Amino acid sequence: MNPYELTIGQARTELDGGNISSRELTISCLDRIKDVDDKVHSFLRVTEEEALQQADEADKKIAEGKADPLCGIPFSIKDLMCTKGIITTCGSKILENFVPPYDATVVEKLKNQGAVILGKVAMDEFAMGSTSENCAFTVPENPWKQGYVAGGSSGGSASSVAAMECLGSLGSDTGGSIRQPASLCGVVGMKPTYGRVSRYGLVAFASSLDQIGPLTRDVKDSALMMNGIGGYDKRDSTSVQQELPDFTASLCEGMQGMKVGIPSEYFGEGLDPEVAKVVENGIEVFKDAGAEIVNISLPHTEYCVAVYYLIAPAEASSNLARYDGVAYGYRDPDAQSLLEMYKETRSHGFGDEVKRRILIGTYALSSGYYDAYYKKASQVRTLILNDFQKAYQSCDLVISPVTPTPAWKRGAHADDPLSLYLSDILTISANLAGIPGISVPGGFSSDGLPIGIQLQGPHFREDTLFRAAYNLELATKLGNKCPEIV
Amino acid sequence: MNISREEVEHVASLSRLNLSEEELVRMTGQLDTILSYVAKLDELDTRGVAPTTHAFSNQNAFREDEVQESLPRDEALANGPKQNGEAFVVPKII
Numbered sequence: 001m002n003p004y005e006l007t008i009g010q011a012r013t014e015l016d017g018g019n020i021s022s023r024e025l026t027i028s029c030l031d032r033i034k035d036v037d038d039k040v041h042s043f044l045r046v047t048e049e050e051a052l053q054q055a056d057e058a059d060k061k062i063a064e065g066k067a068d069p070l071c072g073i074p075f076s077i078k079d080l081m082c083t084k085g086i087i088t089t090c091g092s093k094i095l096e097n098f099v100p101p102y103d104a105t106v107v108e109k110l111k112n113q114g115a116v117i118l119g120k121v122a123m124d125e126f127a128m129g130s131t132s133e134n135c136a137f138t139v140p141e142n143p144w145k146q147g148y149v150a151g152g153s154s155g156g157s158a159s160s161v162a163a164m165e166c167l168g169s170l171g172s173d174t175g176g177s178i179r180q181p182a183s184l185c186g187v188v189g190m191k192p193t194y195g196r197v198s199r200y201g202l203v204a205f206a207s208s209l210d211q212i213g214p215l216t217r218d219v220k221d222s223a224l225m226m227n228g229i230g231g232y233d234k235r236d237s238t239s240v241q242q243e244l245p246d247f248t249a250s251l252c253e254g255m256q257g258m259k260v261g262i263p264s265e266y267f268g269e270g271l272d273p274e275v276a277k278v279v280e281n282g283i284e285v286f287k288d289a290g291a292e293i294v295n296i297s298l299p300h301t302e303y304c305v306a307v308y309y310l311i312a313p314a315e316a317s318s319n320l321a322r323y324d325g326v327a328y329g330y331r332d333p334d335a336q337s338l339l340e341m342y343k344e345t346r347s348h349g350f351g352d353e354v355k356r357r358i359l360i361g362t363y364a365l366s367s368g369y370y371d372a373y374y375k376k377a378s379q380v381r382t383l384i385l386n387d388f389q390k391a392y393q394s395c396d397l398v399i400s401p402v403t404p405t406p407a408w409k410r411g412a413h414a415d416d417p418l419s420l421y422l423s424d425i426l427t428i429s430a431n432l433a434g435i436p437g438i439s440v441p442g443g444f445s446s447d448g449l450p451i452g453i454q455l456q457g458p459h460f461r462e463d464t465l466f467r468a469a470y471n472l473e474l475a476t477k478l479g480n481k482c483p484e485i486v
Numbered sequence: 487m488n489i490s491r492e493e494v495e496h497v498a499s500l501s502r503l504n505l506s507e508e509e510l511v512r513m514t515g516q517l518d519t520i521l522s523y524v525a526k527l528d529e530l531d532t533r534g535v536a537p538t539t540h541a542f543s544n545q546n547a548f549r550e551d552e553v554q555e556s557l558p559r560d561e562a563l564a565n566g567p568k569q570n571g572e573a574f575v576v577p578k579i580i
Contacts, residue, residue, distance in 0.1 A: 097565075098565055099564070099565060101557055101561045101562070101564065194542075234547070234549060300530075302526075303526065303530065305523075307527070309520060309524060317501065321502075328565035331568065335577060338576055340577075341577055343503060346501075347504040355509075359494065359498060359503070362500050362501045363493070363521075376528075377527060378539060379532035379536070380535075381537070381538040382537060383530070383535065417516055417520070418520055421520075433541055434540070
């Protein structure tokens with residue numbers, strides 16, 4: 001077994017037992033990146049020198065018996081999170097040369113715990129997209145099938161974890177951007193409750209929806225990473241002042257006494273029969289483990305895409321106003337006036353999807369249209385939130401597919417943005433409601449593409465999701481699976 | 487039509503974006519498709535429904551108003567596309 005094939009949990013045992021050093025583990029991952037990254041294209045930047053230094057420091061801590069649970073473990077980081085002294089592009093030309101002067105809180109937490117950061121991974125520009133094809137620099141491939149998308153926007157996070165280039169990755173999820181690529185690449189992806197993980201240093205897309213979370217090869221690793229990155233941060237005013245539980249504690253509690261809700265609206269028209277079958281199998285697993293299955297209704301599900309594609313662009317149009325060529329990033333060199341500088345900088349610096357969303361958002365917020373679009377969407381958001389609150393009165397968690405289909409071919413939605421937006425229908429509600437959701441591998445299509453199962457829970461009940469996901473993983477035996485990369 | 491070419495031009499100007507003729511035509515068509523879709527929200531009667539801007543109301547994040555260290559000027563300026571060591575330099579405004 002190669003060291004890079006270890007899960008975080010397994011690597012911890014090997015590191016603490018002195019069977020392997022963090023340096024050996026890190027070199028194993030770096031070699032793996034050299035072997036496969038020209039095929040999967042996960043990384044925008046590999047920080048080999050810094051990673052080896054961090055590994056040596058981790059080895060010292062381990063030798064002194066002072067290792068935290070993530071000490072010496074190599075990770076990749078979505079290029080939307082600021083890394084001090086290391087270029088952070090957000091997948092955009094406009095930030096091609098941006099060197100953050102500080103670390104995001106999550107990066108700082110990983111570093112303080114002795115983790116090793118291998119580099120920054122690809123993503124849709126400013127996290128706007130569902131395939132990572134909107135990245136200005138490279139497009140990650142699905143490690144399970146060449147020519148197929150890895151998903152997005154945290155596509156590089158998912159492909160790097162699935163291709164075993166790292167042991168885990170930090171992604172961010174605004175409308176499914178952790179759960180969807182995790183599902184398409186056959187790994188575990190957790191979107192925590194809004195406010196559970198600090199957003200300080202996460203470059204903002206839609207501030208009321210964005211949340212950082214882990215992508216890992218099994219459920220226990222996801223819980224271990226959540227233990228390491230969660231918690232209150234005074235630098236993020238939306239961060240929740242609540243004590244962080246040990247998320248590994250609930251894993252082995254079984255399903256007895258749990259009520260699992262099935263939302264009929266998530267199994268409607270357009271759902272691939274192979275995806276439906278995988279989720280039905282998951283329901284059987286829960287039933288066999290002693291859970292009670294209940295039918296529930298989330299009646300406003302059909303409106304979530306419309307709500308999301310008004311609220312997210314509205315917030316984005318405001319957040320992205322800062323890219324004006326003044327204080328950082330690209331500036332058009334030829335503009336003579338200030339206004340021309342703003343316009344030329346933004347027109348050359350942003351890609352198509354980002355421009356499209358800025359236009360939609362600005363329109364939805366503009367004079368005369370605010371009530372009809374932004375306010376209306378915010379009211380329907382309340383109805384979606386109420387749906388979940390009502391549902392959780394009769395169940396502990398909700399099971400559903402993550403995406404209506406397995407991964408698709410690159411370029412399939414090139415000229416039709418709305419058709420791609422509609423593929424987010426099963427993941428968006430969790431962000432609008434601020435609830436946690438996890439994608440856990442459930443099976444494969446006849447084409448050999450992974451299919452995930454989504455579990456959603458009430459606010460702050462990540463523990464319930466980890467517990468149920470762990471039961472699924474025990475039954476499907478799909479944890480830590482490696483694709484053959486050709 | 488939910489949005490006209492002139493409206494897209496106006497919104498682009500508010501957004502500080504220059505659109506080429508080709509972009510303007512394409513974006514007008516795509517925005518129109520998207521706005522036709524989101525019009526589905528009109529099916530719902532939302533009279534009396536309070537809007538949600540955050541999923542749950544946070545505690546106010548109070549802190550003491552204390553002087554703390556901030557980013558040194560040279561570091562704050564380091565990413566500036568054009569700067570003179572003291573400030574960011576931009577084209578003449580007045």
